[in-house]
Amino acid sequence: MFPRAPRALALLLALLTLALLGCNRSPTAPHSAAELLGVWEGTLEAHPAGEDWSRVRIRIEAVGGTLSGTLTSRDGVVHPISIDGMSIGIGQLPQITPCSVTLLVERVSFSAIQGRLSGRCANTLMGSFRLERAQ
Numbered sequence: 001m002f003p004r005a006p007r008a009l010a011l012l013l014a015l016l017t018l019a020l021l022g023c024n025r026s027p028t029a030p031h032s033a034a035e036l037l038g039v040w041e042g043t044l045e046a047h048p049a050g051e052d053w054s055r056v057r058i059r060i061e062a063v064g065g066t067l068s069g070t071l072t073s074r075d076g077v078v079h080p081i082s083i084d085g086m087s088i089g090i091g092q093l094p095q096i097t098p099c100s101v102t103l104l105v106e107r108v109s110f111s112a113i114q115g116r117l118s119g120r121c122a123n124t125l126m127g128s129f130r131l132e133r134a135q
Helices: 007-024
Strands: 038-041 056-063 066-072 078-084 087-090 099-108 113-120 122-131
Touching: 056 078
Parallel strands: none
Antiparallel strands: 038 056, 038 122, 056 066, 066 078, 078 087, 087 099, 099 113, 113 122
16 A cells, blocks of 8 residues: 555654764764874872872873873873773772772863763772863
């Protein structure tokens, strides 16, 4: 009776799916890894094992197609970072207790990265962060 209805319905569902996928993309999410590259400075509300992270410097670079870099604390202690999507993991933290710190990136612009800090390092770490482009 309606031979074209299944095709029309399939086309409509495909278009709706594409529209919804496009709506999930935040206008502030990075469009490419290049937006994260560079040197960023700011404060983190975390003090793993007594380190002073009230001023940090994060360097992000592309190595072999992946993003990585370092976080340097106010004390001059350097930690490697790994980047997985919109999550920046801080490595080589004190092993006195299980310790992890992650920066969950929520907004990226040419001049700033913003998001939430989470983790556990002797106590629960929670808060927001904002890093400004240094160069």
